[in-house]
Amino acid sequence: MGDVTRVGGAWREVEITLTASADLPDAYTAVEVWADFTHDTGLSLRRPAFYDGGRTWRIRFSSPLAHGRWHWTTDASLDDRGLRGASGIIEVDAAEPATHRFRRHGFWTMSPGGRSLVHADGTPAIMVADTAWGLPWRATEEQVRTYAADRQAKGFNAVLLMSVQPDMRAVGPRDRSADEGFDVAFEDLPTGHVNALNPAYFQYLDRLLDILVEHEIVPVLQPVFQGFGWKGLDVAGTVVPPEEYARYCRYLVARYGARPAIYLVGADGSGREPQIAAGGAEVHAWDCYAQPTGIHYRPHADNRACQDADWLDFQWCQTGHGGEHVPERVALMRRDTPVKAVANGEPTYEQTRGATNAAGWWQGHEAWSNLCAGGAMGVVYGAANIWQWKLHADEPGHAPYFLAPSGGWRESLDFEGSTYVGLLGKILDGLPTTDMEPDWETFISPRALRVPGRLHVVYQENGGALRPTREDGLPTAYRVVDPRTGDVVASGRRRPGEAVEDERQVARVVIFCDEPTE
Secondary structure, three states: OOEEEEEEOOOOEEEEEEEOOOOOOOHHHHOOEEEEEEEOOOOEEEEEOEEOOOOEEEEEEEOOOOOEEEEEEEEEOOOOOOOOOOEEEEEEEOOOOOOOHHHHHOOEEEOOOOOOEEEOOOOEEOEEEEEOOOHHHHOOHHHHHHHHHHHHHHOOOEEEEEOOOOEOOOOOOOOOOOOOOOOOOEOOHHHOOOOOEOHHHHHHHHHHHHHHHHOOOEEEEEOOOOOOOOOOOOEHHHOOOHHHHHHHHHHHHHHHOOOOOEEEEEEEEOOOOHHHHHHHHHHHHHOOOOOOEEEEEOOOOOOOOOOOOOOOOEEEEEOOOOOOOOOHHHHHHHOOOOOOEEEEEEOOOEOOOOOOOOOOHHHHHHHHHHHHOOOOOEEEOOEOOOOOOOOOOOOOOOOHHHOOOOOOHHHHOOOHHHHHHHHHHHHHOOOOOOOOEEOOOOOOOOEEEEEOOOEEEEEEOOOOOEOOOOOOOOOOEEEEEOOOOOOEEEEEEOOOOOOEOOOOOOOEEEEEOOOOOO
């Protein structure tokens, strides 16, 4: 029967360790290992294993069911008695209700209409993501604890990460605390390959991602970047052979896919690089939890590559770093078919190129504008010096165009605009936002979203009285929220034809919803 492992409740990661009976050459590139998990109900899930150095493989699994037994058995691409035919039982016991959002409601997946996120139990979700591309290979555990605590407190629930340092010509000490230092995931990446795996790198990354997830921040995992990269040097993401790229995508699913994750298989390119389709298909084949998978584009792209691919869940535009609001990019993408979720994955980073560029409330207006343009998956924020994980004000080697005037990553945490973006998630938390759509019919001019009969969210850039032009599907209960503070400044229940008045003439969010929030 094998060993019995007990776990208290659904969505808790369990790790199974396998030991090969002999040393295996090319273990990462030539050996495939997986396990099939079958529940007493008949539900069956397959999880890939990952190589972790020496003779060690590991399988990570989270039960989507809150109780019952899972019987598991391993198989492998070669006949090794340590890897093939191992078996055991995972017994899931009823547990006290979890306080952690992703253990209580399950991982994110796509909504029934494909426009937004929901948890596995159907609970609506809005992604509010930060951008810390360089964190996996530059940050220390202590730094990530500081970062995660700040971002969670502000309302962020995801972060964009380059899983490896992608520039083939980047040089520096293999020291996270040294100027221009970074850790190395693949020894052969400088030659445009990802075959020579460094298990110690990923063992450290395990601990960094553990910290993020414990703070309810979902890692958005980008395999190997296709665009600017870290220092604007030649990136490996357009050079790595597609089969190697796909293998690495499978490795990420194996290592990190039994916890909350988003897979960003393409980033900062056209989306038509052959690595992206290969990686997306591999994620789709091996991710038994159906977590979101998609593409983030460079500013000069049509943002619709792979639109009809089964593996593609979302498309993210990028509007560049010139400090311009361009929500029409999101609106245009929303019209593409087949339907995919959309968002602006990279607005202008706050204070890039100067202290006033995209600073302060610019970020709040950007977030609400993109959301109301149809970006119902959520919003993304970035700050200069954080994405590079610049260690301190005088660290050399960074491209001046993308730097803030002063400080390093720690000082940039305090940029004003991050507070406003984080508040968007707090304001919408608990509302029935699933598959909400842009609404230009219920009111004369403001940006708005609706779920007919359940929810209307109206963003008024300059305030003003809000009078409906039609009543069908508009809830009568309302509250007015200041998007700069999150404070509810008015609430009530309106009669048909009655306006929601405004004396302050400043930005406000009006929420019409008769349902209680969570």
